[in-house]
Amino acid sequence: MAYFPFMIEVENARILIAGGGRSALWKVKALSGFGADLVVAAPSVLPELRERERAGEIRILLQPYRPDLLEGTACVVAATGDPEKNRSIAADCGARGIPCNAVDDPAHSDFIFPAVLRRENYTLAVSTDGKSPLMARKIKERAAEALPEEFDRATGALGDMRARVLREEKDPGKRMRIFEAAAQRLLAGECSGADAGEGSRTDAGEKAENTAAKDK
Numbered sequence: 781m782a783y784f785p786f787m788i789e790v791e792n793a794r795i796l797i798a799g800g801g802r803s804a805l806w807k808v809k810a811l812s813g814f815g816a817d818l819v820v821a822a823p824s825v826l827p828e829l830r831e832r833e834r835a836g837e838i839r840i841l842l843q844p845y846r847p848d849l850l851e852g853t854a855c856v857v858a859a860t861g862d863p864e865k866n867r868s869i870a871a872d873c874g875a876r877g878i879p880c881n882a883v884d885d886p887a888h889s890d891f892i893f894p895a896v897l898r899r900e901n902y903t904l905a906v907s908t909d910g911k912s913p914l915m916a917r918k919i920k921e922r923a924a925e926a927l928p929e930e931f932d933r934a935t936g937a938l939g940d941m942r943a944r945v946l947r948e949e950k951d952p953g954k955r956m957r958i959f960e961a962a963a964q965r966l967l968a969g970e971c972s973g974a975d976a977g978e979g980s981r982t983d984a985g986e987k988a989e990n991t992a993a994k995d996k
């Protein structure tokens with residue numbers, strides 16, 4: 781197995797989760813917050829999935845998986861608790877060119893789930909290629925402890941100024957120096973801290989950009 785961490789656009793994409801047990805819940809937790817249309821299909825579901833339905837996070841179809849549910853679906857998670865069933869769902873998906881994750885069967889999956897650290901302005905994903913999901917979680921937790929808040933704020937501020945710098949500075953070398961200098965100041969807390977009282981991230985980005993431009 782060799783997995784590459786593509787970042788896939790899932791906003792508004794329909795994702796079918798066949799199953800309503802702990803694995804299904806785990807995958808729903810991982811996927812929520814990314815704007816996908818999450819549909820859980822199972823004859824019975826855990827109470828926590830019901831709560832998530834009430835909160836508008838997912839839709840629940842109280843029925844076993846059927847191949848017609850694949851229509852209009854961008855990708856599928858097979859989590860029925862029955863390895864043979866999960867594998868046959870993966871085969872149905874394969875026949876239709878729909879990527880499928882069978883939660884208990886990486887060998888018959890087109891993709892697997894990493895442990896995900898989602899910050900406002902960046903996402904970190906850790907995979908052990910299925911060797912140890914528990915270690916994937918631990919590595920993610922250690923990274924979360926080690927990554928200070930400034931990285932998130934600096935990413936947001938640089939994101940705010942980037943389009944303008946790309947538009948206004950045509951020299952790629954100079955652009956890179958502007959970004960480097962802005963990142964350095966933001967990470968040192970020289971802009972975001974000072975600007976925090978005044979308002980937006982954009983202010984921090986602009987200040988970093990102005991100071992960086994002066995340095996050129």
Ligand SMILES: C[C@@]1(CC(=O)O)c2cc3[nH]c(cc4nc(cc5[nH]c(cc(n2)[C@H]1CCC(=O)O)[C@@](C)(CC(=O)O)[C@@H]5CCC(=O)O)C(CC(=O)O)=C4CCC(=O)O)c(CCC(=O)O)c3CC(=O)O
Pocket residue numbers: 806807810881882883884885886889891892893894895896906907908909910911912913914915916917920
């Ligand atoms: C292949 C994969 C599924 C896939 O296809 O996606 C897979 C498979 C399996 N998981 C199992 C068990 C557990 N999984 C977790 C937790 C997580 N598992 C996740 C991902 C993946 N799990 C994929 C590979 C990821 C990689 O590359 O490393 C995480 C990271 C993300 C997520 O689920 O959303 C999420 C942590 C979320 C977080 O906190 O960030 C815990 C609890 C814990 O660790 O706290 C346990 C119990 C402890 C243990 O057994 O280790 C079993 C045995 C089942 C059994 O008992 O029978 C299998 C089957 C097998 O290994 O074959």
Ligand SMILES: NC(=O)C1=CN([C@@H]2O[C@H](COP(=O)(O)OP(=O)(O)OC[C@H]3O[C@@H](n4cnc5c(N)ncnc54)[C@H](O)[C@@H]3O)[C@@H](O)[C@H]2O)C=CC1
Pocket residue numbers: 798799800801802803804806807821822823824825826843844845859860861862865883884
């Ligand atoms: N991240 C992961 O992959 C995790 C895996 N696990 C482990 O995996 C083990 C199995 O848990 P689950 O996979 O959740 O199985 P499960 O047996 O607990 O739940 C199966 C679910 O699938 C539904 N179902 C059954 N047949 C179906 C069909 N034909 N179509 C649609 N839905 C159907 C059932 O109603 C039930 O809701 C657990 O013991 C748990 O320890 C636990 C936590 C996380």
